Amino acid sequence: MEARTEVGGVRLAELMGALSYAADLGLGQPIEHCMRQTVIALRLADRLGADAGEREATYYVGMLMNAHCHADATEQARWFGDAIAFKGDGVEVLGMNTAQTIGLLLRTLASHGTAVDRAKRLASFPGAGFKQMETFLTTHSTLGAQFAERVGFDALVSLAIGQAYEQWDGKGQPLHLRGDQICFPARVVQFAGPAETFHRRHGLHAAVAMGHRGRGRRFAPEVVDAFGAHAAEILDDIDEAGSWAALLAAEPGLVRRVPATELDAVLVAIADMIDLKSPYLAGHSRGVANLAAEAARDSGFADEEVSTLRRAGLLHDLGRLGVSSGIWDKPGPLTETEFERVRLHPYLTDRMLARIPALSRIREIAARHHERLDGSGYPRGLTAALLTPPDLLLAAADVYHALSEPRPHRPPLDAGHAADELRDQVRRGLLDREAANAVLRAAGHRAPARQGWPGGLTGREVEVLRLLARGHPNKQIAQRLAVSPKTVSNHVEHIYAKLHVSSRAAATLFATQHGLMGTYESGG
Structure with a gap:
């Protein structure tokens, strides 16, 4: 997005700030968590010698990285009940040993539903559950990167959001990037978020210790080292610096506006x-x-x-x-x-x-x-x-x-x-x-009848996509359309391939953007 300084329109940082508030609530964090993580990321970027482009991207990625954490909240809720509470507690895993992590996961899986539901979740999570959790991270980062492109951000912002869940050791999602393959803004912001949470909940020393535990595995060593060496300065006056007014005043470069x-x-x-x-x-x-x-x-x-x-x-x-x-x-x-x-x-x-x-x-x-x-x-x-x-x-x-x-x-x-x-x-x-x-x-002015379907979809594939977008599993779709579950599975596979997506949330977004979900179009 080209920088704009004209009077009028809406400041881009204001819109992204509003979305950061939504992300805070979706993550089970207090308002201004994402703003404070942005300040921490910017201060780390300064100590690591970021150039102007990297610093600007860090600013926007800090506010936007978690904006799509709700994209598959329905699927998350099936496993974890209150998905917002689960995400709020989940960051504590970075301070836990393996036994504590497993204990938290088991308690969450067994916290809701009937006894039969709980037993099924506990039995299936080691396979299907972990696989779906990887899909969640891929969905969040992929849709976040697409959103950044849609609103006109520079390529580095979109790239960094798409790499938000990669890890230094190559065990992240979705591409298993390793080390310096992960771009600078992503490396900084993905550390700044848990650093903010641990500092707020447990204090400065706990935040430093969390970083050291993840050094060279989840987090980039130079980011952890810079934080460890300057933590008191980086976290100084963080509440004031992470307020709405202060963060907007800290927008790097020229003020950007959406005309x-x-x-x-x-x-x-x-x-x-x-x-x-x-x-x-x-x-x-x-x-x-x-x-x-x-x-x-x-x-x-x-x-x-x-x-x-x-x-x-x-x-x-x-x-x-x-x-x-x-x-x-x-x-x-x-x-x-x-x-x-x-x-x-x-x-x-x-x-x-x-x-x-x-x-x-x-x-x-x-x-x-x-x-x-x-x-x-x-x-x-x-x-x-x-x-x-x-x-x-x-x-x-x-x-x-x-x-x-x-x-x-x-x-x-x-x-x-x-x-x-x-x-x-x-x-x-x-x-x-x-x-x-x-x-x-x-309401009498529906969109005109289509001459063809978007993405090369067939009429039957559109029927399947609409039901899929409404959250119906394959068996229910098969019952609704009077076909076999295998046939539905084949349709879903073809839909994903044609649309170049890998999750229900991404397919839903395509259906919404192309008017396949019964939305009303302007008649004038």
Whole structure:
């Protein structure tokens, strides 16, 4: 991405800072963990003689390296229950011996589900579990690198994110790179993260000891040595230096901005990243954004208002990343505690975006998509007098689109039943009548029928891909399509080969980007 200094647009560092907050929550870490790891990485880079390009890449990789840690959270939750808590505890492995590590893993695998479920997990993890964990790391780094390319970062940023889980001894993922084959920003940032966590939890000496244990194995010797020699200076005033304002002020080089003409493309990339949180959400943010924008256009909104509403739709579910997939994917009723966590996600969206002045109106609309006319909504319990027309449209679009998608407790509703449910919520005083009618009118404008499928896929492969993206295992897909599991397995193999992907999350992202998940396209 070419450096831009013009007034206007949104600072790229601000957007990446918001995503770093989402990564913090997804990792089970406190807010500003990724910012503090960025400061540690920058200070290490300075002591190791990084050039300007390496230093700039280190800055952005520090905030973005873990942004896709939720991409296969559904699969993680099947093994570990609360995947966020597991990742929060998992970093402690770097300070454990083998017996302690095995003990933590066994306790986690046996922490949830029925006795039969626990026994199956414990029996299958040594084979299938470890193999899938390697796939998780490959997915996170590969999709992260693709995201960096989509938003226009320099090649070194994308390269470093793609190497985030490599190890100095060659035992990392996905390419088993060794030593100096791993680029400088990746070597520095992959150490800075656990160094920040160990320092915060256990103190300076524990962080230094953690580095020494991994020296020459997980971590580059020169990085560990530089940290060990200067740890007190590197960690000095880390809370202040890792704050939002201080880190933005420390942006290397010229201030980069995303101009208004390119902002939509960046926000779409973020929306696609958000929706990887759960297979039930594939294409949701794009679909809600497009449906709300179409309804606004039909309602006579000015072009600028339509654009603002669409952008709010793209970001409205950012806060979902801070809530465990075990809740989003739960097939049965939520407990009171679980529902309180669900109610928190619009608030998290608001807080993640609160420090980006250029997105203030977008943030306000996005954070209100679960408010209701009678005050029964959340997170603030606003009533009709305090809700604006864009708020009302986004709420109605979100409800209708969600009804048309599967959820863990129900199948998707067809268009007629979704419309009936939307009208029922109007009658109950929850949603605005005019907004709901505008959404229903817009919902009649589906994307035109395709003349062919993307990626060289066949019609049957698209059917399989859609079910795969929704999280169905091969046996369920076979039952749905009345074919054998072997046939489905062959289709999945062909799909992965044609799309050049190796995981469900990556295939889901392709399906979302190419409009295969039932999202609504703009009709105007």
